[in-house]
Amino acid sequence: MSDEAIIQTTNVHKSFGRNHVLRGISLDFPVGTTTVILGGSGSGKSVLMKHLIGLLHPDEGKVVVDGEDVSKLEGEDLTRMRAKFGMVFQWAALFDSMNVLDNVAFPLREHRKDLTDAQVRELVAEKLALFGLEGIEDKFPADLSGGMRKRVGLARAIIMDPKIVLYDEPTTGLDPITTDYVDEMIKRAKDKLKVTSVVISHDIASSFNIADRIAFLYNGEIVAYGAPDKVKAADHEFVQQFLGTWFRKN
């Protein structure tokens, strides 16, 4: 594990109308680590994640990915920067009109025109097998369970071998066994593919299970940051109240 940051946010502010959502976020995401951005609903987690991949631009401050200021990138440059990312969405965001093969192969068919159809199929099967999803290439998203959809979403996110994988609430709406499976899947992606993972979540158990570092977001500000044990011991009333809902029972 290295301390060199692949993503850096510096004093990021973002407002929507009168709603000041992010209030000066400064965070480093070291290469090859899993950082969980933990926080309650409406704390600004999703907005922060969309800044990392350039779907939103900060009103103030900057986001630097692999040495490039994302807020200054446009067109082809932004496209090239986004190719460094894979993103797993909360509800997987698979294209309903396509089967699993076409969903997972989508980035390859868009950006790797040099590959033959057989090579694409082989790569898709390889990534699906990584998450225990053999032989489902012909199924449509509507035929899959929530957990399977998430895993297909992850297979799609890593098909281009990205440097960074973003996970948006990966365990929301899953039963405890599937949640464990998804946690293992995130760890496996980090260990086997050596990717930097950024996870946004409000699932305390899952966050403490997968995180190398946790950033606690409250009311648009990072109020606790560091290794899981450090965040657990943080001297902040809301952090203690939030974490207590799980740790008091376990």
Add this chain to the structure above:
Amino acid sequence: MTSESAEDKPSAVVQVLRSPFESLGTVVIESFTEIGETAMLFFQSVSWMFRPPFRIGLFLTQCEFIGVGSLFIVLLTGLFTGLVFALQSSFAFAKFSAESLVGATVVISLCRELAPVLTGLMVTGRAGSAIATELGTMRVTEQIDALSTMAVSPVQYLVVPRVLAMTLMMPMLTMLFNAVGFVGAYIVSVFQAGINEGTFMGRIHQIVEFTDLAGGLMKSAVFGFAIALIACQKGMNASGGSRGVGLAATRTVVAGSVMILVLDYVLTSFLLVVWD
């Protein structure tokens, strides 16, 4: 914290006095925002139309959905428009013994106005609302965000094929509307009103010109472009789950229908110079 304290909160009287102005302001701001978003989408679509990769497969799929899918409703509307228009015309023209003009009157009206406008309204209701619903669902289920994160432009992938397909299919559907409308008018005029077939056809040949047809087809292409752009704008900006998707479809039908009538007036003003 963002919540207002009790001291900052305006009194009930001030709130009542303020609310109509706030509502008006909200409507004005939202309207200008939508116009701005549609204008942005227009420029983005046009710029992506000429840049590879050209998505022929998606374009043909949309042609099939918009063109073939709307065929039945357009043919049905066209046939009954021709039937009823010929019926009314033959009844009215008989009062001053001008039945020979029924065919030419109906065909000119169909080519210049009825076919492009009614086809546009039908296609807005069927394909426009379906486009808004599809893109709206993709927006609220983050499929459009997924496209962006995979470094694919949603405008190029989703909007351009739909805009091009609608612009091409509308004149074709309008042409078919004209054809079945003519058949309807012929049936009523010749078999029901008893107008001589030679007179019916002769007057059409004598009065109707190619520019009548071409002008109407040009109008329908512009309507197609506008309908697709409006539907895509509403769908791409849908928010708030299934309610937001429903709202996007409803707004597409309302805005699309109004836009067709407004554009029809503007285009007719120009085309009258050509026609006359």
